[in-house]
Amino acid sequence: MKIRQNARHFASRKALETPVVRSVAVSGLVRLHTKIFMGKADPDHADARKDHLDAFFECTMDTYLEALRAGYSEAEAREITHVQANFDFYNHGWTEMMEFPGDELEDHYERYEEFFTTWGITIDDPLGEFRDREIPAAPSTPEKLENPDHPHAEGGFADDVYVENEDGELVVGGQAEPDEVDVSEAVGVGEEPEADTED
16 A cells, blocks of 8 residues: 655554553544545535544554554554454455555555454454444445445555655655654644545
């Protein structure tokens, strides 16, 4: 998958790992991700998906932290949560929200199969053991799976994590964490970033 990575991502990681500010960071990150993906949704259905997305993304914050504990890099841990979300989008027929084409679902699953298997995550059950609450239902659009439209998907990046850095360069595997990270730059802790800059 192709994702972005900048100082704010590392600050958000630090905030999530810091008990004092973790809840603020979770709230900020959930709001941000819901806003981003509602913006990609069919406008006729976006509002009906909000509560579902809020709850789903909150569960993936625990996935992210557990992936970091398992030794995955920041980029890989974040990609794992995006893969979970794309499984969920696919299951609901929300193809316009997907970040990679539906025919790459298995490829992304297989890359993280060891982690997914450990936590009971499958394409059909994207949260696995990280489902720690009731996820509000949202209307599906299964008819879109028959002739999927993926306006926001980028194919061809299923073999590794591809990171676009602050200079616009594509780095395979992601960047090394900086020596100094300012937690005040984290989403939800400092000023809220623009929704289109934090994929």
